[in-house]
Amino acid sequence: MPTARVVRPPRLLLYLALTALLASVFYVATAGAPASAATSTTISANGSSGGRTFDGIGAISGGGGNSRLLKDYPAAQQSQILDYLFKPGYGADLQMLKLEIGGDANSTDGSEPSIEHTRGVVNCNAGYEFWLAQQAKARNPNIAFYGLAWAAPGWISGGFWSTDTINYLISWLGCAKADGVPVSYLGGWNERGFNADWYINLRTALNNAGYGDVKIVADDSGWDAVDAAASNSAFNNAVSIWGAHYSCNGGDGGNADTCSSDAAAKANGKPLWDSEQGSQDMNTGAPALIRAITRGYIDAKMTSYFNWPLIAAIYPNLPYSTVGLMTAGSPWSGAYSVGANTWATAQVTQFTQPGWKFLDSGSGYLGGSESNGTYVTLKSTNNSDYTTIVETTTASAAQNVTINVSGGLSTGTAHVWATNLNNPSTGASLIHTQDVTPSNGSYTLSVQPGYVYSITTTTGQGKGTATSPASGALALPYSDTFDSDATNTEAKYLSDMQGSFEVRPCANGRSGQCVQQVTPVIPIEWQNDSDAFSLLGDPTWSNYTVKVDVNLQQAGTAELLGRAGTQSRPQGNQNLYKFRVSNTGAWSIVKNYSSGSSTTLASGTTTALGTGTWHTLSLGFQGTTITAMVDGNTVKTVTDSTFLSGQVGIGVVGYQTDQFDNLTITPGTGTAQPPTGPITSGVAGKCLDDNGGSTVNGTAAQIWDCNNTAAQQWTYNGGALQVNGKCLDITGAATANGTLAEIWDCNGGGNQQWVQNGNTLVNPASGRCLDDPGFSTTNGTQLEIWDCNGGTNQQWTLPSA
Template identity: 55%
Template sequence: MRSDTAPRRTPGRPAWRRMAGMMATGALLAAGVQLTAVTPALAATSITINGSSGGRTFDGVGAVSGGGGNSRLLIDYPEPQRGQVLDYLFTPGYGAALQVLKVEIGGDTNSTSGAEPSHAHFRGDLDCNRGYEWWIMEEAKRRNPAIKLMGLPWGAPGWIGNGTFLSSDLTGYLLSWLGCARQHNLTIDYLVPAQNERQWNAATTIAVRNALDANGYGSVGIEVAEDWTYSPADQFAGNPALRDAVDAIGVHYSCGYLSDQKTCNSSATAINSGKALWSSENGSQDYNGGAKPLARGINRAYLDAKMTGYMNWDLVASTTPNNLWSTVGLVLANQPWSGYYAVGKDVWAIAHTTQFTAPGWKYLDASSGYLGGNRNNGSYVTMKSPDNAAYSMIVETMDASGAQTLDLGVTGGLPTTGPVHVWATNLNSSNPADFLARQADITPSGGRYSLTVQPGYQYTVTTTTGQGKGTATSPAQGSLGLPYTDDYESYLAGREARYLMDMQGAFEVAACGGGRAGKCVRQASTQAPITWKTLSDPYAELGSTTWNNYTVQSDVMLERSGYVELLGRVGGQELMNPGALNAYHLRVSDSGAWSILRTNTSAQTTTLRSGTTTALGTGRWHTLALGFSGGTLTATVDGTVVGTASDSAFGAGLAGLGTSQGQTAQFDNLRITGGTGGGTSLALRNANAGRCLDVPSNAQTNGTQLALWDCNGGANQQWTLTTGKQLQVYGTKCLDPGTSGSSPGSRTVIAACTGATAQQWNVNPDGTVTNAQSGLCLDASSAGTANGTAVIVWTCNGGANQQWTRS
């Protein structure tokens, strides 16, 4: 069937169009689907929804829990908020209603946002209850028994192949993970015998397929290669055994990385391979800012590349706020101590497909395309149920320049009578009432009807019912206060302590050694892992980016020769090197050698002070403490101050525990005391816009221009007012008025803190923030209120766009 892109030649419309228009117009106008007194700016598009059309089988839209720790804090949420977040992710007819969940097979190594624990730290080890991915899969299945589950490793413990990922050890390792899934009454639908975005080969893929068949896992499908290529399809012609072993080809960012997803790519060989094609990782974008790309990509991955599955990275933004990816996910849930969460627009962009379709439905190729044949006008895809009893059309108009009329006719055995339901989301809006809003039904006449769609919207036109929008709401945001203590006695062995997030290695609760009763936290990774990022020493972190003057203290016991660390004022981390982080460290070895270190995101380590104290030895308990008071750092061992150092590079940040590589040390009685002292951490919320002063994309590059963005509690929105009147972010960067800072209109930036007057600010009782050198006010440009509005300095005028509240 064709899509008529030419303007209609006659002034009138056929009778069926007039009748459908008269029946639908009044109700649709009131509901916001159609605007009165606005002639559609673009030509009408005629679409025949033909149930006899050919098309591929839909495999579902889902999300990825993995790539290291992005879901970590969710399990620590209190009820009912934890269940509410899970409902928004998985419950049909409520929120995202995800149809596929891909989880990381933990490997004790940092795989983007942190590290997830392995079920087998060393050869012969097995614990099927480690980590939280089992729990997430169980909760997903409980809410939606039909959800498809996948497993994928990013890294692995070092014993696999003695450091060689693609080895015979990998086959047994994956089989043992599937055995753990069975213990949790979970059926895994797909397994990936490859290292995410790093390596795969035909021999390993075939070997794993044969092992699955031989061990009772014949129903588990194999997907490869989880990279940016279509290389599996290129090898099928010369390797029939590989072709027979593979069920689906998964490609990452087929519509571009961190892109608007306007155009997606594939290969003719892959399209004609006879295998399902999946856009198996996409997104990596903010829980609100990624919605428009999602709306495009879910449709266009099929239109451009014949991809029948689509997965967003990642599932939930539930990681520490100093993380580069702290707001990436479908729901923001990074404050388990307060129960606060925020449902992003991304949820509703996905819901327009997931709530109205199911895996196994069929795409109708002749009823899918670009509006008016022009991808700038938007796209539409249509799917039908296997029994032809229902259909749904998903329309997106993200880039359209005006309203468009869709003239629709139904044929090919699909329903032609009864109401057609319309749901709409205005992705240009920030009002939750505009997301997945039920519109007035349309009653077709003779299987024909029409509606007008507005630019910047998603629509679903459907004959299905049962959809809905969750009503649960979040409590207010709150800070994690001090003192903070944990003796680890309340956890099951093998689990992670509350709020403690592994960044490298595996810190888990275990029975204490060294003659101590009770439970401790033990770093359990016994050797360097097969990494996904650059290898670093194991460490774990917790806390708030606002913590300033405090002392972190812990009992420690080394199980073998090496060292242990306490970390403080932990801030940002370099993209691909977890060891390149802004932090201070107290390092003490079994020999008694100690040092106060400073590390940064350039992977530089500076020794601020060092010395020797009584040897800690192994198998004996000691108490370490690292204190901060302004620029003074104090190291204490067993109650005795062994040294101090002066340094002001980092003013605030999280606390942490660390060890040398392979050091299976233990920690007990964590205690973090003190307060913010010399600085006050602020989220600066613009009174006019209701949005916060934000460093876009968590950038840490000097000269990055600042803007307004939805307040989300991320480290890129936390500003510490120092005693020197600097407004610091990340503990290292200062609010700077820009190169023309003495002139109204200069755009503010972040810059390395220098102590200059130009970087000093007065936070005034009337809500203004004035630059100490120029006297100009911090200003939302042109009184803008939208995300991305530039933040500048301007002559103070008393406007609401120059008033900022602190929270």
């Protein structure tokens, strides 16, 4: 018989749930209560203790293009996102913001425009960094700004380490000042080492130009610069702060279990900054983020932390599309996501301020071991308030923490806030768990594994309540004449990958405004070169026709792009189709891969376009049929099933200053369906097989006699190879030769991306090919990745339409 059920009123259920939540997050007791945790730590919050000055927590807008789409968000959602990033007592509450000084070249996820594309012509309205800084300052008037270049305009003579570059940086500071953005810090060349004489000359030039209060940071790479300064007093005197990148172990995207500087850095006496760290998913990266802050001070005496990037306001087919404090890749819908990285940051920024002092007596490892977690204590400039931050992200069990308050610090009520970082959720982020009053200046807390806690005597903290609308695709048809955009700015939704596409008055007798590629020569680059191009639209678009008017301003070739999908690095490595047409009438349809290879599907010659005249290019996709047209006349129809969805784009071959107008995308019918069937091996009679047709994660991907069963019915869709609802996966996302291939839930990871290069299947993340080890013909041999060698054991024929 059914058991009886007790029905509780909803309000009582809510009360019980909240009580359980708080009890699971934190247990607080006065000193003298019996300890129940396996490990106990006593923290000496002694206001008389020595320690370095805290300089603040920041994030990086740049390196590059990662804030681009934020400018095009609807006003309401744009304001909400900005509040979560900068508004005190609401979200990340950033204390510093590092801005890219644009150089017209890609610096990871896009190309940020220069303020000076050609020598002497300065446009302070270029790009969005000053706008972003204005928005940040409006929310937090105390925020500090830091400028750094990744690339530089190509007109600069003498390379980056030149007088021209110094003058360019001073022009940029002038634009910042005119836009009401007071820049406090200036760096050199991101992750490209240093030139001591250049920094000395920069200091002199800044002083002479009235920027004596701007402090120089060097060298935004490693600790080599501070080592060199030990024997170069002029260099040492020119630099105010030593900044290194990814000093917390593992480098780019590392786990930050330990951090390091060097003896010369610690002995130098100037502030040491973690001037770039992060490169982590907005949720799964939160434990490493907080570790880099606490362990960055404990291990390396770094007093500031900058997360890369600020936000992933980029298209989702670009690299690092979930990396940052938040994501905002759907400006047409207004959808965004607040990551756990936001709340990990808030656990520091909402409880401290730049100018506070670290207390070395109150900073260290829980139980003396990095596996238990860490703690840092900081005191306010009023010498009374304090905050102790405890992180337990590497712990496996609950621990007792006793805090002894002395040295003039307040022995009043301490407020406890906590965030679950190892299992992030909105309901377990920045929760005010309890208040406690010390007894004789002491109190004991029980901390749970996987959390960050802030124990503070300050008030004013809070958690934003704005919610995102649902995400949705950009509706078709879509069109833009560019006439409503401000001159010299970027057009709505266009995201530059290389070069700079800006709205300018149309040329050659056409009225209104057009988009023009305005970078006339190759820039001084940070990331490898490619043709100048810009992307727009929704990666889910499938069947459509994209059309644009083009005016070649010089002899050269314009490009119209379609079905642009996964991009890897550098930016020219992207899955897409290109329709290229030159001034002579030479044309081609090219299939480009994210591995960097390309295949010409067709080519020929049509009527010459000439220069200084307007023509219309069109590229249509319906299923596997691709149609290219010039001025309404079909030049070629081809069939190809490799890419079945993706964005559109415009571009030029090289850096011609061509113009584009009247961009339109009209829908086709239905959605292109990828072909499904067996993938045959170069080893005769064998096929790629899902062992036993299993849907269990970790099932071996193997070779087997071709038998046309469900275990061999593969679909190549957007770079993923799918069978039975699962994806072909590289075990553990490893990249080493011999790593096994298996079946796993589809997640879009780099270890599930496969690119056709001839008849090989290349994984761009590892650069290695799907391989049948030892040319085996034995059924059940599990496949692996190996250096690409063109052997028959690396040959695979995909199903055709």
